Amino acid sequence: KNEVEQSPQNLTAQEGEFITINCSYSVGISALHWLQQHPGGGIVSLFMLSSGKKKHGRLIATINIQEKHSSLHITASHPRDSAVYICAVSYPDKLIFGTGTRLQVFP
Amino acid sequence: DGGITQSPKYLFRKEGQNVTLSCEQNLNHDAMYWYRQDPGQGLRLIYYSQIVNDFQKGDIAEGYSVSREKKESFPLTVTSAQKNPTAFYLCASKAGFAKNIQYFGAGTRLSVL
Numbered sequence: 001k002n003e004v005e006q007s008p009q010n011l012t013a014q015e016g017e018f019i020t021i022n023c024s025y026s027v028g029i030s031a032l033h034w035l036q037q038h039p040g041g042g043i044v045s046l047f048m049l050s051s052g053k054k055k056h057g058r059l060i061a062t063i064n065i066q067e068k069h070s071s072l073h074i075t076a077s078h079p080r081d082s083a084v085y086i087c088a089v090s091y092p093d094k095l096i097f098g099t100g101t102r103l104q105v106f107p
Numbered sequence: 108d109g110g111i112t113q114s115p116k117y118l119f120r121k122e123g124q125n126v127t128l129s130c131e132q133n134l135n136h137d138a139m140y141w142y143r144q145d146p147g148q149g150l151r152l153i154y155y156s157q158i159v160n161d162f163q164k165g166d167i168a169e170g171y172s173v174s175r176e177k178k179e180s181f182p183l184t185v186t187s188a189q190k191n192p193t194a195f196y197l198c199a200s201k202a203g204f205a206k207n208i209q210y211f212g213a214g215t216r217l218s219v220l
Contacts, residue, residue, distance in 0.1 A: 043211035097149030
């Protein structure tokens with residue numbers, strides 16, 4: 001069993017839809033990260049969370065430490081949101097990555 | 108602009124050949140990392156370096172080597188001992204080993220001829 005599980009693996013949506021991507025992890029962590037990987041391959045850090053909720057524009061990330069679960073929400077999705085979204089958890093000395101969720105938003 | 112530069116973007120390796128992937132950062136970060144990404148798998152750590160002239164093996168170091176002679180540079184050599192080198196390679200850095208946010212380069216895609 002992977003230490004970081006993401007769901008769904010693939011997601012398609014129509015422009016304007018509300019998107020939710022889930023991440024579950026199996027051990028105690030110091031922080032959880034949401035990353036975005038564009039088709040060209042480069043990765044951008046979206047959020048780092050250790051508790052609660054963070055919002056940036058149309059993106060919202062939440063974490064429940066007791067349930068070892070995090071969600072990434074995208075409101076009013078747009079085709080430019082199409083990317084792979086990766087959850088990663090911090091241990092003191094390294095990151096453990098999920099396999100990613102591939103999101104495609106169609107006009 | 109500060110950032111991480113990886114080169115080349117695409118690289119081809121012949122059988123038995125060593126190839127070196129470049130990673131340069133101008134963020135003044137102490138820690139640097141190399142990851143490998145394969146389809147359907149999460150990124151896996153190859154090597155990391157907390158400080159100049161020091162580096163540690165990650166989870167999949169076999170067949171790879173690194174050096175850290177300068178703070179801004181952390182090249183990765185894929186040796187002929189790496190029997191399945193075809194993958195996407197990402198370099199990352201962060202301000203200090205205890206810091207949490209890693210910044211990533213654009214990646215190098217390595218293929219075997």
